[in-house]
Structures are given as C-alpha cells and as structure tokens.
C-alpha cells in the first residue's frame with residue numbers, strides 16, 4: 001500500500017512516500033522568499049508546489065500511478081474534532097478563502113486532492129491545525145469580543161503523545177500530559193485523557209518562539225498598533241514570522257544562538273534564559289488545568305534537540321511531573337499512519353461539514 005505524504009511549510013514542502021509502514025522516499029523541497037514572491041495568497045502556490053512534488057517523486061523513481069492514496073497536513077479550517085478527514089469541496093472552499101487565516105498547511109488538502117484525483121485514488125487530511133477539543137472554560141478570554149480558539153500543532157502533539165502512552169503501556173486516552181511542541185512555532189497543550197482541552201500557540205498566546213512573539217502585553221500592543229508606525233500586515237508579520245528570537249537576535253536558528261552564547265554574547269544569553277523561563281511558566285500554568293494530576297511533561301519539536309533548552313525547562317518544571325524528551329517531529333509518520341488506518345477501515349473517515 002503506497003501513500004504519498006505532503007506537509008507544506010512556510011519555507012519548505014516536505015514529502016514522503018510510505019510503502020506500508022516503511023518510508024521508501026523522503027525529500028524536503030526548499031522555497032525561498034523569492035520563489036514565493038509572485039503569489040498573492042498561500043492557496044495560489046498550489047500549482048507551483050504540485051509540480052515540484054511530482055518532479056521529486058519522479059526523480060525518486062516512484063511512479064505516481066503506483067500510489068494508493070495521498071494525504072496532506074490539514075490547515076486552518078472550521079474548528080473540528082481530531083481524526084482522519086476525506087478532502088471534500090467544502091474543505092477546499094474554506095481553505096481557499098482562508099476562513100481562519102493564512103498558513104502554509106492550508107495547501108495540504110488541495111495538493112493531496114489534486115494529485116489523488118488525477119490518478120483516481122482517495123485523499124485525506126489528518127488531525128489538522130484547526131482540531132478544537134477545548135473545554136468551554138478555556139475559550140473565555142476576559143473580553144466577550146474575543147474567544148480563544150485552538151490553533152496548535154495537533155498532528156505532532158497527538159502522534160507523540162500516542163507513542164509515549166504506548167511506551168508507558170497504555171493508550172493516549174489513559175493519561176494526562178502537558179506537551180510543548182518547540183519548533184519555529186511553539187504550542188503548549190494540555191492533553192486530558194486523549195483530548196486537547198486547553199493550550200496556547202499559533203499567533204496569539206504562549207511563549208515567544210524563534211519567529212513568533214507569543215502572548216504580548218495588551219496595552220502596549222494596542223498603542224503600537226495605533227502608533228502609525230506599522231500597517232496591519234506588518235504587525236501580523238511582527239507577531240508571526242519576524243518576532244521572537246529573530247526580532248531580538250536576527251536569527252531563528254537555536255543552534256546559532258547556542259554558539260553565540262558559548263562565545264559570550266550577553267543578549268543572546270538573556271533572550272535564551274527568557275525563552276526557557278516562558279516555556280516553563282506556560283507548562284506550570286497548565287498544571288492547574290489538570291489539578292496537578294500530570295503523568296508526563298513532554299518536550300518535542302526541533303528545539304527539543306537542544307540540551308540547553310530541554311535541560312533548562314526540565315529544571316523548572318520537574319517538580320510537577322517526570323519530563324520526557326521526544327526530539328523532532330512525527331508529522332510525516334502520523335499522516336501516513338492515519339491514511340493507512342483509513343484505507344484499512346480501522347478508523348472511520350470523517351466528513352468535513
């Protein structure tokens with residue numbers, strides 16, 4: 001059973017082909033700002049990315065006709081529960097209109113459907129960014145105009161938690177976890193017996209990340225927005241792609257920042273210490289969501305490779321629960337496994353309504 005997996009990101013399109021559970025091909029196709037400059041919206045990029053994907057698998061000597069299904073990372077659609085979804089017209093319409101904002105993952109569904117339709121096989125998305133399992137109290141913000149929405153790295157969160165639950169001899173639904181996905185973007189999530197009942201991330205709250213500001217002080221933010229210094233588009237960029245570490249230190253690369261610290265760069269040390277402190281505070285805060293009944297604290301994502309970060313966070317939060325480090329991400333595997341469960345009839349495929 002051959003499955004093509006597509007994971008579109010802001011600066012890359014990661015693709016893989018799985019034969020059963022075995023990964024037989026993988027590639028990360030890079031896109032420079034220059035490459036993407038001509039496209040007005042994220043959705044407009046799909047023909048360009050589709051061609052690159054097809055060329056790549058062709059170069060990898062994999063025939064498109066041999067694929068049994070295509071699965072993509074799902075983006076910002078309506079709030080939905082976790083699971084495997086068939087890509088349908090309504091989903092594509094919502095993603096095209098960016099009903100919940102622009103994000104590269106909005107391309108996953110259209111790329112999967114387009115390639116799959118050409119060869120008459122099914123297309124799916126799995127645990128999209130817009131999975132929303134929040135409890136009602138998690139949505140109240142303090143201002144009735146603003147409701148907190150779930151905007152998390154759901155796919156990796158659920159995949160990593162499932163794997164750790166298995167290692168612990170149970171199922172995801174048996175445990176309580178607080179997990180932090182530490183990548184270019186960060187999300188910290190409360191997993192209560194298999195449901196993500198609260199969490200921070202996206203472009204709104206939580207710790208700052210290599211490229212995002214995280215939660216900001218409300219009053220100074222209002223003043224900055226109305227200062228006349230920045231347009232709305234520039235403000236959105238400041239909080240989502242050129243904020244955080246990049247704004248303070250001019251790089252989004254944690255390895256470079258570690259080198260700077262080793263060479264005695266004082267500002268880099270201060271920003272790194274604050275980064276660790278904010279992640280640890282966020283994790284501790286969510287201890288209250290679980291009344292302190294936490295089976296594991298999990299650190300995952302590319303930055304979980306950094307001993308400086310994981311060690312620093314661990315020191316501050318291990319009073320709450322044991323800390324497990326799961327570096328990197330399992331998104332490609334999680335997409336393939338979801339599609340496989342669907343093809344084998346082991347999981348009911350959901351319809352996006």
Ligand SMILES: Nc1ncnc2c1ncn2[C@@H]1O[C@H](COP(=O)(O)OP(=O)(O)O)[C@@H](O)[C@H]1O
Nearest residue numbers: 183184185210252253254255301302303305306
């Ligand atoms: N071995 C490593 N040590 C420290 N930081 C790392 C390591 N590998 C990746 N990172 C950092 O992880 C971040 C990217 O996160 P990642 O989850 O790989 O990607 P993305 O979120 O962009 O998909 C970057 O800041 C990068 O410097």
Ligand SMILES: CCCC(=O)OP(=O)(O)O
Nearest residue numbers: 129151152153185201202
């Ligand atoms: C917060 C979930 C979606 C997201 O921001 O993903 P990236 O960090 O991959 O951009």
